Every structure is written in structure tokens, then in C-alpha cells.
Amino acid sequence: MAKQYQLEVTTVVHNKVKEKFSRDILKYLQQYLPQKATVVEVGPGAGHFANECIKQGHEFTAIEASIAIQGQLTKLGVKYIDATIPPIPLDDECADLFYASMVLEHMPTYTEVIEFVEEAKRVIRPNGLICLIFPNAYACGKTFWEMDYTHSYFTTPRRVTQLCSHLGLEVVEVQRVIGWFWVHSSFWHHILRHLSNIFAIVINASFVVWLAENMGFGESLWKLRKTFFEATIVIAHRMGA
Numbered sequence: 001m002a003k004q005y006q007l008e009v010t011t012v013v014h015n016k017v018k019e020k021f022s023r024d025i026l027k028y029l030q031q032y033l034p035q036k037a038t039v040v041e042v043g044p045g046a047g048h049f050a051n052e053c054i055k056q057g058h059e060f061t062a063i064e065a066s067i068a069i070q071g072q073l074t075k076l077g078v079k080y081i082d083a084t085i086p087p088i089p090l091d092d093e094c095a096d097l098f099y100a101s102m103v104l105e106h107m108p109t110y111t112e113v114i115e116f117v118e119e120a121k122r123v124i125r126p127n128g129l130i131c132l133i134f135p136n137a138y139a140c141g142k143t144f145w146e147m148d149y150t151h152s153y154f155t156t157p158r159r160v161t162q163l164c165s166h167l168g169l170e171v172v173e174v175q176r177v178i179g180w181f182w183v184h185s186s187f188w189h190h191i192l193r194h195l196s197n198i199f200a201i202v203i204n205a206s207f208v209v210w211l212a213e214n215m216g217f218g219e220s221l222w223k224l225r226k227t228f229f230e231a232t233i234v235i236a237h238r239m240g241a
Helices: 012-032 048-055 067-076 110-123 143-147 157-166 187-203 206-214 218-227
Strands: 038-042 059-063 095-101 124-135 170-178 230-237
Touching: 012 048, 012 124, 012 230, 038 048, 048 059, 048 067, 095 110, 110 124, 110 157, 124 157, 143 218, 157 170, 157 230, 170 187, 187 206, 187 218, 187 230, 206 218
Parallel strands: 038 059, 038 095, 095 124
Antiparallel strands: 124 230, 170 230
């Protein structure tokens, strides 16, 4: 299945938002990283984060199994390893940062998620970082399952932080955001997040979805539904030997 996976067609605005998010999160992560870090990303998508890492002079490697996405990465000049994970085909303690955005929820069961995070821990150096980004399935509601036909593992902040702690990682940051709009939450961001979640309840209501589809606005509503979803950023630290 992973070999055939393709990204949905996105808009110019969506790409700009993703580019800004990638710049912001890399800038935020760099406070924990050496000046020239070795970065590994699983599931690089359209390559937004890869581009930012390369621009900043970091050594970057993607791991990607999808033939279609590999073609995009080749056009961008991004180095990648063709592999389905887990396991992760890298040596022990070879990276400063392991980055996986919107990946965990595609894992079939918690068994694969445990193996994935264990492998991530294995490939980062002592004092290295793991950054995991995923939808908050509780906040997304039914939309979590509709976002992508490969969504399988029910991701929530509690489940993922509990798993990281169980595997001996120190969770240093947990941020809840709306879509791709910011990285570090302030008081006003939290207010906006709550308001957005209330708005999401309305636009995800079965009657509203049914009405929009029958009035010919189903696709426009879907774009709104995929924009206003709560995501979680978990940054975990592998403690030094």
C-alpha cells in the first residue's frame, strides 16, 4: 500500500502555510540542536521541512516508500532512502533529530507504533530529539477517520506522551495547535484553538456535511474541515548515556 500512496492535490495557500510552519518548527527545534545537525525525516510529504533543513545547512535524509512522493523528492534534490518502516534502515546513534509529521496515525496498531518510536530512539544520538506531529483524534472526532483512508492508530496527546515515557524518553514539549498555523502556543493561541474546535464541531456535524454535499458545496466544506483540526506536537529527548 505504501508504494502507491499519493498526497492529495493542495492549493498555493496551503503550500505557503506549510512552508511557514516548517520554517517556524525548525527554528524552534534548533534551540535543542547543534548548529549543523543530522536530521532524519520519515514521511517527508511534499518536502517542506526537508527544504528548510537543507537551507539551514543541516545534513538531511528522508525515508519514503511511496513511488509518487519519491519522484517529488528527486525533483527537489532531497536525499531519500526507499524503505517501508518500521524497522528504520539506519545505523545506531546516527542522527541529532528524528522528525515524523502525520505518520503515527497511519500505523496499523500500537505494536507498530511502539516499534517505530523504539527505532527512532535507536537512531538518535544521546541528547538527541524526536519530534512527532499528529492529529488529536479526540478533537477531530469522525473527521480523523475521514481525513485519510490510511488512518488507523488513534492518536491523542496522552497516548503518545505515555508511550514515549514508557520507552524511556523524556518529553520536553507538548504543544496543541490548529492545523499548520503556529508551533508554540501562547494564551491567545489557546483561546483561538478552543474557538476553532467549537467551529469544527459545527462544520463536522452530520447534518451540515449532508446539507453542503446536497447543495454542491461539499468540496469547499471539506477544505474547511481539513484546515480546522487540532494537531499535537510532541518533542521528546533521548537522555545522554
